[in-house]
Amino acid sequence: xxxxxxxxxxxxxxxxxxxxxxxxxxxxxxxxxxxxxxxxxxxxxxxxxxxxxxxxxxxxxxxxxxxxxxxxxxxxxxxxxxxxxxxxxxxxxxxxxxxxxxxxxxxxxxxxxxxxxxxxxxxxxxxxxxxxxxxxxxxxxxxxxxxxxxxxxxxxxxxxxxxxxxxxxxxxxxxxxxxxxxxxxxxxxxxxxxxxxxxxxxxxxxxxxxxxxxxxxxxxxxxxxxxxxxxxxxxxxxxxxxxxxxxxxxxxxxxxxxxxxxxxxxxxxxxxxxxxxxxxxxxxxxxxxxxxxxxxxxxxxxxxxxxxxxxxxxxxxxxxxxxxxxxxxxxxxxxxxxxxxxxxxxxxxxxxxxxxxxxxxxxxxxxxxxxxxxxxxxxxxxxxxxxxxxxxxxxxxxxxxxxxxxxxxxxxxxxxxxxxxxxxxxxxxxxxxxxxxxxxxxxxx
Ligand SMILES: Cc1ncc(COP(=O)(O)O)c(C=O)c1O
Numbered sequence: 001x002x003x004x005x006x007x008x009x010x011x012x013x014x015x016x017x018x019x020x021x022x023x024x025x026x027x028x029x030x031x032x033x034x035x036x037x038x039x040x041x042x043x044x045x046x047x048x049x050x051x052x053x054x055x056x057x058x059x060x061x062x063x064x065x066x067x068x069x070x071x072x073x074x075x076x077x078x079x080x081x082x083x084x085x086x087x088x089x090x091x092x093x094x095x096x097x098x099x100x101x102x103x104x105x106x107x108x109x110x111x112x113x114x115x116x117x118x119x120x121x122x123x124x125x126x127x128x129x130x131x132x133x134x135x136x137x138x139x140x141x142x143x144x145x146x147x148x149x150x151x152x153x154x155x156x157x158x159x160x161x162x163x164x165x166x167x168x169x170x171x172x173x174x175x176x177x178x179x180x181x182x183x184x185x186x187x188x189x190x191x192x193x194x195x196x197x198x199x200x201x202x203x204x205x206x207x208x209x210x211x212x213x214x215x216x217x218x219x220x221x222x223x224x225x226x227x228x229x230x231x232x233x234x235x236x237x238x239x240x241x242x243x244x245x246x247x248x249x250x251x252x253x254x255x256x257x258x259x260x261x262x263x264x265x266x267x268x269x270x271x272x273x274x275x276x277x278x279x280x281x282x283x284x285x286x287x288x289x290x291x292x293x294x295x296x297x298x299x300x301x302x303x304x305x306x307x308x309x310x311x312x313x314x315x316x317x318x319x320x321x322x323x324x325x326x327x328x329x330x331x332x333x334x335x336x337x338x339x340x341x342x343x344x345x346x347x348x349x350x351x352x353x354x355x356x357x358x359x360x361x362x363x364x365x366x367x368x369x370x371x372x373x374x375x376x377x378x379x380x381x382x383x384x385x386x387x388x389x390x391x392x393x394x395x396x397x398x399x400x401x402x403x404x405x406x407x408x409x410x411x412x413x414x415x416x417x418x419x420x421x422x423x424x425x426x427x428x429x430x431x432x433x434x435x436x437x438x439x440x441x442x443x444x445x
Contacts, residue, residue: 014390019046022416022423024395032390033415035427036397040210040243040360040414043273043326044317051275054316058309067306074311081318082282087253087261091285094298095278095306099242099268100134102279103204106264107138108300110202110236113287116294119234124195125157126188126235127204128164130405132212133240142204145212146405160195162187164209165218168353168364169372169403177219185225197233202264207254210243211399214362214410215355217249223258236263236287242279246270247321247417249358250331257357263287273317273416276310326417334358336421337413340428350439359417364402365409365435374408375442377401382409384438394430411435 006013014026022045023031034042044051058074065072079093094109096102107125114122127133129144140149141156144164149156163170163184171180192200203226209216230237239262244254248270251257255265264287268279291298304310321327338354338361345351345363352366365385367375375381382398389396402408415427 021045021047022419030393032393032395033423033427033430034395035413035415035431036395037270037414037416038274038395039269039397040248040412041269041274042416043247043270044320045416045418046274048273048275048317048320050320051273051313051316055275055309055313058312063309064304064307066303067301072306072308072311074308074315075306078311078315078318081315082280085252085318086282087255087265089261089284089286090265090282092283092288094281094283094300095311096268096280096302097277097304097307097310098134098279099240099266100136100139100279101302102242102266102268102281103133103139103142103238103240104136105300106204106238106266106281107142107202109264109281109283109287109291109298110238112295112299113236113290114201116290119198121199122201123158124200125159125202125204126191126195126200127159127161128206129161130164130166130212130402131204131206131209131240133204133206134242144405145401147401160191162191164205164213164216165222166209166213166216167219168216168355171219178221181219181222181225184222185229188226189229192229192233192235197235200233200235202236202238203230204238204240206240206242206244207258208244208249208357208360210360211397211412212401214364214399214402214412215357215360216362217355217357218258223255223260227260227262230263238262238264238266240266242266242268243414244357244360246318247327247330247358248360248414250327250334251358252327254357271317272310272314275313275317276307277304278307278310278314321417329419330359330417333415333417333419333421333424334361337361337415337424337428340424341413344428344432345435348435350435356413359419360412360414362410362412363431363435365411365439374403377407379442381438381442382411384441385409385411385434388434388437389431392430392434394427394434396427396431396434 127142131144397412
């Protein structure tokens with residue numbers, strides 16, 4: 001009997017006891033390839049000696065000091081490091097303890113920015129359908145997953161949603177990727193016009209959509225148009241790079257590949273690679289300045305923000321990524337993974353699409369390739385794939401509701417940046433077996 005309220009009550013979870021490199025071992029001695037980095041968290045793999053050494057040294061000095069009394073070298077150095085490598089104009093960092101907290105802080109920073117400027121009528125956030133920004137009430141409100149929002153709807157702040165970029169299903173046959181992106185940008189423009197541009201605080205989007213759609217990048221030009229629209233109305237652009245940021249797509253920030261710089265960026269997950277719970281919000285100078293020249297206090301704090309041990313672990317992770325030139329490995333291995341996935345699933349009867357960017361790739365499962373018909377959600381194909389993969393010693397990150405929040409299944413892969421070609425080959429082979437086994441159960445039914 002467990003006293004932990006697990007994610008799924010009644011489900012038996014293997015007990016993870018150790019990890020090394022791309023593998024996690026359970027209490028029965030079975031090894032799993034961490035092909036999803038948990039939930040796109042692990043970037044250096046497990047038990048990296050340099051990160052452990054830095055953490056041990058910090059622990060021997062000081063684990064934690066409350067930020068109302070002190071700053072720490074760890075927090076200062078990490079903030080310097082993040083700002084030095086951030087997109088143009090970013091000058092300050094707020095530390096929190098995870099992705100949802102980062103989104104909450106970004107939303108409040110955006111609102112406070114306008115309060116400081118006297119634009120207190122701005123209170124609406126626009127975001128996109130089929131997005132995930134976290135589980136706390138503010139993050140849930142801007143997120144676009146109907147089933148997750150439904151029970152809590154009466155508690156949520158006002159947010160409006162426009163279409164995501166989802167080329168596989170939503171680009172019309174008569175559109176090019178560019179004209180499709182134009183249509184979506186126009187939809188955003190129309191939404192803002194309907195709400196009144198002077199009432200909107202921010203537009204929030206995942207630069208590459210992660211868990212909800214399964215590694216879906218934008219079409220060329222889309223984010224540049226979004227940036228222009230936000231600028232035109234004085235609306236802040238918040239890019240949520242909690243999942244896709246910090247090297248996952250082959251550049252440190254996913255937005256580097258879009259040629260834009262947002263007003264606020266949220267990061268977490270791969271930021272520390274799982275060595276400590278941490279998240280952060282990076283802000284443009286103008287946001288810092290409005291608060292510094294105004295009330296002088298960002299009205300938002302947490303007990304564990306800027307935790308010294310978490311900052312040290314994170315700094316160590318970021319330094320190893322640079323020292324070992326791991327983003328080059330992300331790009332090289334991404335090409336190998338894409339090639340292998342396309343060879344294995346490019347003509348598979350139950351795989352409609354193979355997509356992604358960097359070591360952030362996914363396959364979308366369909367019951368009919370030609371019509372893109374998804375499987376009946378009652379069959380819970382994504383859960384079957386996950387358990388078949390676990391049985392084969394493979395961690396992947398499948399999700400349902402890909403199409404509209406209810407229908408559709410995909411499997412997300414996000415292996416650590418240290419991965420090599422032979423491991424990727426094993427991942428694709430085991431994933432293939434898991435999908436065959438899971439779909440065979442359905443065909444027999
Ligand atoms: C894009 C995105 N934003 C925010 C979050 C929330 O992060 P956390 O689970 O650390 O609260 C997630 C988590 O999956 C995410 O993928």
